[in-house]
Amino acid sequence: MIVSVAYFILYFSLFIALMALLVFNRKPYTLKLGYQPRVSILIAARNEEHTILRCLQAIEALDYPKDKLEVLIGDDASTDTTRVVVDAYIQDKPQYTCITITHTLGKAKGKANVLAHLAKLATTDFYFYTDADIAVPPGWIKAMLSEMREDVGVVTGITTIEGNGFFAKLQAMDWLYALGLMQVVSDLGLRVTTMGNNMLLRRQAYEQVGGFEGIDFSITEDIAIFNQVLKRGWGFRNIYNKYVLALSTPAATLSAYLQQRRRWMRGSMHLPLYMAIIFILHSAYYPVLLPFFAYTSVGIMLAIFTFKLLLQSVYLHICMRRVGHSASWWMYICFELYMVVSSVILIIYFFLPVKTQWKGRKY
Helix, strand or coil, rough: CHHHHHHHHHHHHHHHHHHHHHHHHHCCCCCCCCCCCCCCEEEEEECCCCCHHHHHHHHHHCCHHHEEEEEEEEECCCCCCHHHHHHHHCCCCCEEEEEEEECCCCCHHHHHHHHEEEHHCCCCCCCEEEEEEEEEECCHHHHCCCCCCCCCEECCCCCECCCCHHHHHHHHHHHHHHHHHHHHHHCCCCCCCCCCCEEEEEHHHHHHHCCCCCCCCCHHHHHHHHHHHCCCCCCECCCCCHHHHHCCCCCHHHHHHHHHHHHHHHHHHHCCHHHHHHHHHHCCCHHHHHHHHHHHHHHHHHHHHHHHHHHHHHHHHHHHHHCCCCCHHHHHHHHHHHHHHHHHHHHHHCCCCCCCCCCCEEE
């Protein structure tokens, strides 16, 4: 009983503090670029015949001079028509190059190996990373570069899900909520993480750590390179606004969703302690609340549940509004149910003795 009460006091105190920071400690973004350097966009693609055209069309629509873009695509031994689709699209676009990856560089594997090869081909000082199932916004390059100060080695944008389906909308809310929690911590100047589908690396910082081939392999290669860059003393910036909001295709099946989240959960093992505490406190809510029911009344338990739902919904509403998204009031209730069910399933699935499948490979 005492432990449960102490937990709820800590949980709600932390949540209210995060809410206050979200509202009152938002860092301003410059969104002005004094110069326009040449940049490289690196895309790893494996069996993406249904999504990569959308990705390339978004890049073609970027609000940035075409002659200052270098788009490098790595075909990672695709067994579908990915290469055919890419070649057809870029045949009259000299700034695009597609290569087939045939061998491994250093310690890199899978996607990290593809990106290592593409970095070898890059001829600029700024590496932009996105995925073949991502559509970046028109202002992406300018907005990301505007935060690349002299001491900054990595800039991270935000990503959410695009789709009209019910499950897709819940995934979109999930992404924006989680990234909103991370942004508050990032705005305090504390290290959090990055996202490999929406990331900018300074070439000097990348080469200083030896590239993807020079660091220990990780199934979450973006977090691995981020941590290594920061260890070398480089700064970072996380941006939470519509100008860097990339749109991903949703996980089409429950199996794909579980595999995706399992991989992310493995990556979360490398988060700093303060972020781990936030996520542990968050995920422990229902395991603490349900046994607490045995010691108290239904009214008290419902009051605690309602307070949590209210705080979470307001927080999520602010996050969504900042990127031009919205949701009906009943979706916030559905999101709470989604969080409960998905958390239980994912915790169980994470500890099953099975390998993680990613792009047709097992790790």
